[in-house]
Amino acid sequence: MRLPTSRAVKSTALTAAVALAFALSVAPILHLMATVVYRGATVVVRNFPSILFDIPAAPGDHQVGGIGPHILGTALLTSIAFAIGVPISLLAAVFTAEAIRRWERMVGRWTRLLVHMMLEFPTIVIGLAVYGVMASITPFVRAFVPGFRPFSLLSGVVALVLVAAPYMYLQIEDGLKSVPQHVREAIYSLGASRFVASLVLLRYLKSTVYAALSIALARMVSETAALFFTAFGSNVYPPLDTDSLFRPVGSLTLAVYTFGLSGYENWIELSWAASFMLLLLCLTLFGLTKLLLRGERRGLRGLR
Amino acid sequence: MKTSTMRVIVAVVLVVVALGAVWILLQERSGAPAAVTETPATGTRQVYVVGGGATFINPQMQKWIRDYMEETGGRVVVNYQSIGSGAGEAKWLEGALDFGVSDIAISKAGYEKLLASGKKFIQVPLVAGSVAIVYNLPEFAEAGCVLRLSGEVVADTYLGNIIKWSDPRIVELQEERCRGRLPDKEIFGVHRSDGSGTTALFTMYLTLVSREWAEKIGYGYTVTWPRDALGLGEGGRGNEGVSAKVQNTPYSIGYVETAYAIQLKLPVAALRNRDGYFVLPNETTVSEALKRAALELPGPHEFWGDLPLRHYMNREGRLSYPIVGTPVAFVYLDVPAETSRALYDFLKWVLTKGQMREHLVEGFLPLPEELRARALQYLESLVRT
Numbered sequence: 001m002r003l004p005t006s007r008a009v010k011s012t013a014l015t016a017a018v019a020l021a022f023a024l025s026v027a028p029i030l031h032l033m034a035t036v037v038y039r040g041a042t043v044v045v046r047n048f049p050s051i052l053f054d055i056p057a058a059p060g061d062h063q064v065g066g067i068g069p070h071i072l073g074t075a076l077l078t079s080i081a082f083a084i085g086v087p088i089s090l091l092a093a094v095f096t097a098e099a100i101r102r103w104e105r106m107v108g109r110w111t112r113l114l115v116h117m118m119l120e121f122p123t124i125v126i127g128l129a130v131y132g133v134m135a136s137i138t139p140f141v142r143a144f145v146p147g148f149r150p151f152s153l154l155s156g157v158v159a160l161v162l163v164a165a166p167y168m169y170l171q172i173e174d175g176l177k178s179v180p181q182h183v184r185e186a187i188y189s190l191g192a193s194r195f196v197a198s199l200v201l202l203r204y205l206k207s208t209v210y211a212a213l214s215i216a217l218a219r220m221v222s223e224t225a226a227l228f229f230t231a232f233g234s235n236v237y238p239p240l241d242t243d244s245l246f247r248p249v250g251s252l253t254l255a256v257y258t259f260g261l262s263g264y265e266n267w268i269e270l271s272w273a274a275s276f277m278l279l280l281l282c283l284t285l286f287g288l289t290k291l292l293l294r295g296e297r298r299g300l301r302g303l304r
Numbered sequence: 305m306k307t308s309t310m311r312v313i314v315a316v317v318l319v320v321v322a323l324g325a326v327w328i329l330l331q332e333r334s335g336a337p338a339a340v341t342e343t344p345a346t347g348t349r350q351v352y353v354v355g356g357g358a359t360f361i362n363p364q365m366q367k368w369i370r371d372y373m374e375e376t377g378g379r380v381v382v383n384y385q386s387i388g389s390g391a392g393e394a395k396w397l398e399g400a401l402d403f404g405v406s407d408i409a410i411s412k413a414g415y416e417k418l419l420a421s422g423k424k425f426i427q428v429p430l431v432a433g434s435v436a437i438v439y440n441l442p443e444f445a446e447a448g449c450v451l452r453l454s455g456e457v458v459a460d461t462y463l464g465n466i467i468k469w470s471d472p473r474i475v476e477l478q479e480e481r482c483r484g485r486l487p488d489k490e491i492f493g494v495h496r497s498d499g500s501g502t503t504a505l506f507t508m509y510l511t512l513v514s515r516e517w518a519e520k521i522g523y524g525y526t527v528t529w530p531r532d533a534l535g536l537g538e539g540g541r542g543n544e545g546v547s548a549k550v551q552n553t554p555y556s557i558g559y560v561e562t563a564y565a566i567q568l569k570l571p572v573a574a575l576r577n578r579d580g581y582f583v584l585p586n587e588t589t590v591s592e593a594l595k596r597a598a599l600e601l602p603g604p605h606e607f608w609g610d611l612p613l614r615h616y617m618n619r620e621g622r623l624s625y626p627i628v629g630t631p632v633a634f635v636y637l638d639v640p641a642e643t644s645r646a647l648y649d650f651l652k653w654v655l656t657k658g659q660m661r662e663h664l665v666e667g668f669l670p671l672p673e674e675l676r677a678r679a680l681q682y683l684e685s686l687v688r689t
Contacts, residue, residue, distance in 0.1 A: 058367035060567075060666055135398045146640065150400040151354060229395075232354070233385045235366055236373065239350035247352055248383055258386065263544050263567060264363060 033279065040276020043269045051273055056235050059264035067274050069234050073249035074281075076153060077231060078220040081160035085220075086213060088161070089168035094198045097176035112173070115166045123163050124225035130159045131229040147243030154245050156231030163226050164216040171215070175208035176201060207293050214289035218282050224253035233258065252278050351646040355384045357392020357405035358501060360543070360561050361631045364431060364668045365405070368658050372650060375657075380646040389501045390525060396634060402643055403651075405430065407501020409608030409632040424637035426604035426686065428679045429630035430654060432594055432669040434585040435505050436565040437573040437627075438550050439557045441469070441487070445571065449482035450584075454576040455513030455618070455626065461557065462493050462537070463516060464530045469555060477576070487555065490536055494549045494558035497539025499525035501629075506559045508613040509627045523613070562590075563667025577626050578618050589625035591672040596621065598674035604682035608632060630671065637685065648686040655679050 004012075044051055047064055054066025096108030118126075134150035141148045179201055187197045202209060227233070232248035233255075252274045260271035355365075365384045373381065387395065389406040393414050396404030409427060410418065418425060437458065439451050457473055460466045466473060470488045478486065496503045507523035521527050531537035540546040543564040550558040550570065557573075562585045565572050574582035583589045597615040602608060612629040619626070635647050657663060659670040671679065 055370065056366065058370055058665065059363035131400075135400055138399055149354065150398075151395075228387070232356070232383075234383045236369065236381055236383055238383070239352055239381055241349070243352070248354055248385075258362075261542070261544075262363065263564065267363075 036272070036275045036279050039272040040274075040279070043273040044276055047273075055237065056259070056270055057266055059262060059267050061266050064266045064269045064273070067250075067252065067255050067270055067277070069237050070250035070252050070255040070274060071277065072237070073153075073156075073231065073234060074221060074252045076249055077156050077160055077227075077251060078217065080153070081157045081164065081220050082213075082217055084157065085161040085165040085168065085216065089165045089212075089216075090172060090202070090209075093169050093172035093176060094202070097173050098194060098198055098201075100194075111169075115169055118162065118166045119170070122225070123159075123223060124228065126162050127159050127226035127228055127230050130155050130162065130226075134158075134230075145243075145246065148246045149248070151230070151232035151248045152246045153231065153249045156227055156249060156251070159226040159230040160220045160223060163223055164219045167219060168212045168216045171212035172202075172205070172209055175205045175212075179204060210292045211289060214285050214292075218285050221281050221285070222253060222278060224251075224257060227251050227254055252281075350378060350381050351642055352381045352383070353402040353643060353646050353650065354400075355382065355392075355403040355405060355633070356387045356395060356401050358389045358407045358631050359386040360407055360433065360501060360563075361405055361431065362386035364665045367665050368654050368663060371663050372653050372658070376649075376653075380649055382650055388499070390499060393634075402639070403633050403635045403647060405631055405633050407433070407629065407631055408504050409611055410634055412607070412609050415607050415609060424605065425634055426637060426682055427608050427632050427634045428604065428651060428655070428682050429601075429671060429675060430633050430651075431631060431659075431664075432590050432671050432675075433505075433629050433631060434562045434590045434625055434669070435502055435509070435559050435627040435629075436562040436570075436585050437557065437559050437575060438547070438565050438570040439573055440550050440554050440571070442554055443485040443487055444482065447482060447485050449479065449485060451571070451573040452477045452479070452576065452582045453573045455509060458575075459510040459514030459517040461491055462495070462510065462529065462531050463514075463520070464534045464536070465516075467491065467534075467536070477582075489555045492553050492556035493529070493531040493537035494546050494553070494556055495529050495537065495539055496526075496542070496546055498541050500542075501525065501631075502543065502559065502561050503527065505612055505627060505629045508610075509617050512613055512618050513626075561667075562586075562669075563665070566667045575626055577622075577624050578620050579622055579624075581622050583623060583625045585625045585627075587669045589623050590628050590669050592621050593617075593619045593624035593626070593628045594630065595672035595674045596624070598672065598678050601675070601678050604685065630675070635686065644686045648683060651683055651686075652680065655683065 043064060047066065051064065051066040052071060053068040055069055056067065057063045057065030092111060095104070096111050099105045099108040131150055134152070134155045138148055138150050183204065184197070184201070187200050192200065231251055231254070234248050234250040238244060238247040238249065255274040256271050256278065259267040259274065262268065362384070365386075369382045369384060384405075389408065390411075392401070392404040393406050393410055395401050397414055397417055437453060441451060443449075444451055453474070454477060457466065457477065460473070468488060468490055469486045475483050475486055504523060504525050507517075507521065507527050510517040510521070511523045512518075520530070529537055529539070532539070538549065540549040540558070543560045546558045546560050547564055547568050547570060550556050551568070560570070562572070564570075565585075572584055574584050576582050594616060596619045600615050602611065611632075616628050616630070617626055633651065635644070635651070637644065655671070655676055659676060661670075664670060670676075
């Protein structure tokens with residue numbers, strides 16, 4: 001039998017150390033996910049499907065009720081904010097990355113500076129700022145829209161756009177800037193307008209754009225602090241009419257927070273259920289992005 | 305280049321025009337809500353009101369809202385969120401809430417702002433609350449003894465004048481058989497670290513019973529705690545934080561909303577009232593104290609900020625528990641008729657049916673009959689104007 005050489009020993013030891021470090025860094029995330037799945041899934045499964053539609057039960061009750069208003073609120077908030085935030089950040093990114101004239105470049109520089117600053121703001125500050133603006137315009141807006149409120153779906157959407165749009169903008173802009181100059185020249189040499197050229201460039205960057213959008217979506221879904229004084233939260237279904245945009249809505253993240261801090265067992269169960277739903281949403285988004293990106297890469301290989 | 309740019313411009317203009325048309329249509333439809341409320345027979349339109357404030361009352365509020373909407377078929381939809389008493393008052397003043405709820409009432413600063421704005425409003429108490437003094441004394445628990453305290457002793461403990469459980473001033477308050485069981489250990493004083501109505505009520509009581517406390521510390525949502533400086537005290541976040549600290553620290557003392565003490569089954573101290581009797585906080589003793597305040601309750605639009613201190617606390621009567629208060633709701637009078645009608649309907653339900661046992665969360669106590677009658681009377685001005 002041959003004794004292992006010192007190099008082999010070193011190699012094995014280092015591999016073991018790396019493996020250990022990896023396990024240590026991944027363990028907390030796995031533990032977190034396992035806890036949420038274990039505690040949340042049991043609540044969801046036991047009360048399926050009523051937990052998806054009902055309103056929360058009274059505290060200390062034997063039943064848990066449901067988190068319907070919170071699921072509805074998160075769905076409304078993120079879908080509307082996404083629909084508004086995506087075109088804004090796409091257009092802004094194209095504009096600043098493809099700026100040619102002097103004034104365009106200047107606007108681009110200022111936009112970038114502002115966006116970088118906005119990224120540094122704590123989201124609670126963004127929420128408070130949106131609330132402040134909404135509260136100060138309320139008396140004037142009420143003259144035209146009597147049902148207007150500063151705590152509303154609208155405020156929540158504005159806050160989410162302000163939180164997530166800078167991310168989308170920066171990532172897409174970075175992507176556009178990394179496109180080699182000869183590609184751009186090739187597009188223009190075919191006689192494409194700037195508009196068409198931008199579309200072609202964005203298609204060229206499809207995977208970057210997808211990744212940016214899905215990260216932004218995940219951020220919107222999981223945002224809490226910015227919603228405190230904007231979307232406000234709701235444990236009831238608001239009536240559906242023309243004022244719906246101006247009424248507070250619930251959100252899964254707010255449900256996790258408020259129910260989790262209460263001392264009542266059935267409300268804490270609701271909090272776990274809401275965390276589980278959030279985790280499920282985020283993982284689904286994550287998986288979808290991965291799938292899209294994989295398909296994309298395959299497509300691109302053919303192009304090259 | 306020209307045609308594609310043109311196409312984009314045309315598309316954008318079309319979208320804007322379409323959105324504008326939809327908006328105008330929606331506006332015209334919502335333009336006549338007043339007419340709908342005039343004729344309740346066809347009034348299927350739901351009225352929506354938003355409230356926010358005190359965290360303590362949130363569980364009770366959510367139960368009330370659920371039960372009320374179930375009973376009335378969701379005619380009025382109420383949304384209440386626990387954003388804290390201070391935020392509740394501030395956001396209500398800024399016009400973001402239809403009603404606010406505070407553990408105490410509108411603060412001095414807020415009240416002055418209200419007067420300056422000239423807005424008309426009313427305040428009504430909602431439910432009875434009390435602060436329990438909780439403790440962790442293994443020797444007492446073993447022997448089945450209940451700790452007895454007086455306001456002066458509690459104040460001196462938190463001031464740092466009384467250091468040990470075996471202090472003669474504490475010993476003399478106890479029952480004969482329990483006197484020997486007080487250990488020669490330092491008292492660990494737990495308090496709230498966050499701003500809270502519970503602290504405001506507790507410090508109001510100490511201000512009332514101890515001259516030294518009134519001069520050095522006073523009352524408020526947060527105060528400075530002299531016992532902390534001796535290394536014999538610590539803050540806990542929320543009622544649950546204080547409860548947990550007291551539960552996990554032998555020889556500690558703390559204060560929480562009685563509902564919490566009951567829910568967590570913490571030992572609660574009997575407090576000596578003005579007439580010299582030792583009383584525990586419960587429905588009888590809290591009602592006994594509050595009902596005496598009913599006739600002295602100031603007008604619905606007067607300053608209520610020191611109401612517990614002036615009228616509720618340390619009342620006479622054999623059975624009166626000394627640290628009591630009422631979460632207070634505040635509502636504007638000059639709002640659309642639809643809104644004030646809805647608020648009237650909801651608050652009236654809260655003050656009548658809502659006070660019955662089946663609509664109360666465990667640990668919350670109904671307002672005494674006398675106080676409820678006064679509150680209902682105040683509420684009438686919501687529909688009179």
